[in-house]
Amino acid sequence: TQLLEQSPQFLSIQEGENLTVYCNSSSVFSSLQWYRQEPGEGPVLLVTVVTGGEVKKLKRLTFQFGDARKDSSLHITAAQPGDTGLYLCAGDEYGNKLVFGAGTILRVKS
Amino acid sequence: NAGVTQTPKFRILKIGQSMTLQCTQDMNHNYMYWYRQDPGMGLKLIYYSVGAGITDKGEVPNGYNVSRSTTEDFPLRLELAAPSQTSVYFCASMGYSRSIKDTQYFGPGTRLTVL
Numbered sequence: 001t002q003l004l005e006q007s008p009q010f011l012s013i014q015e016g017e018n019l020t021v022y023c024n025s026s027s028v029f030s031s032l033q034w035y036r037q038e039p040g041e042g043p044v045l046l047v048t049v050v051t052g053g054e055v056k057k058l059k060r061l062t063f064q065f066g067d068a069r070k071d072s073s074l075h076i077t078a079a080q081p082g083d084t085g086l087y088l089c090a091g092d093e094y095g096n097k098l099v100f101g102a103g104t105i106l107r108v109k110s
Numbered sequence: 111n112a113g114v115t116q117t118p119k120f121r122i123l124k125i126g127q128s129m130t131l132q133c134t135q136d137m138n139h140n141y142m143y144w145y146r147q148d149p150g151m152g153l154k155l156i157y158y159s160v161g162a163g164i165t166d167k168g169e170v171p172n173g174y175n176v177s178r179s180t181t182e183d184f185p186l187r188l189e190l191a192a193p194s195q196t197s198v199y200f201c202a203s204m205g206y207s208r209s210i211k212d213t214q215y216f217g218p219g220t221r222l223t224v225l
Contacts, residue, residue: 009150041219042219043200044216045214088152096141096160099155100153102152
């Protein structure tokens with residue numbers, strides 16, 4: 001099973017600050033997904049990146065897939081309290097199975 | 111569409127008891143998955159199914175069993191509950207398209223405590 005290392009594990013910032021979450025592996029994935037999970041709920045997909053070097057933007061969130069398809073990052077600009085939650089990256093092991101990172105708990109204080 | 115539904119939401123078991131976690135999806139998805147989520151550990155795949163009648167082990171299958179008699183239902187069975195099975199369990203489903211990567215849709219989870 002391929003492993004995904006996610007960092008940092010926990011991030012507490014003030015409203016308006018920027019932040020970046022990293023997801024790294026020594027293995028190649030066919031695609032990589034980012035999820036956001038709120039307490040008491042299941043993860044909800046934010047984005048899927050497929051092509052090496054791909055950059056996708058979702059309002060204040062920017063997702064990047066590494067050129068070698070081994071790593072990814074999530075950058076949030078001007079974080080808001082509503083961004084608070086658990087962010088999970090998940091790599092697609094060719095075969096319709098996902099490998100999840102341990103997650104980054106983000107807390108945005110107003 | 112209700113999406114993916116799971117029952118129960120919460121359950122407390124005694125060591126050695128058995129129970130079935132129910133999962134149903136109404137999206138006619140081929141693929142279904144069971145994960146467990148422990149604090150600080152992300153999601154671990156327990157079992158998955160690529161269609162009715164077909165199941166396969168994931169990363170952490172020991173102590174669990176599944177069946178897939180219909181497209182809609184994918185129950186997870188714990189035969190002899192152990193404290194190590196205390197966790198939050200998520201069921202997910204995914205359609206299949208050869209043109210784009212489909213999304214896994216997750217249920218709300220079942221919080222299980224084994225004492």
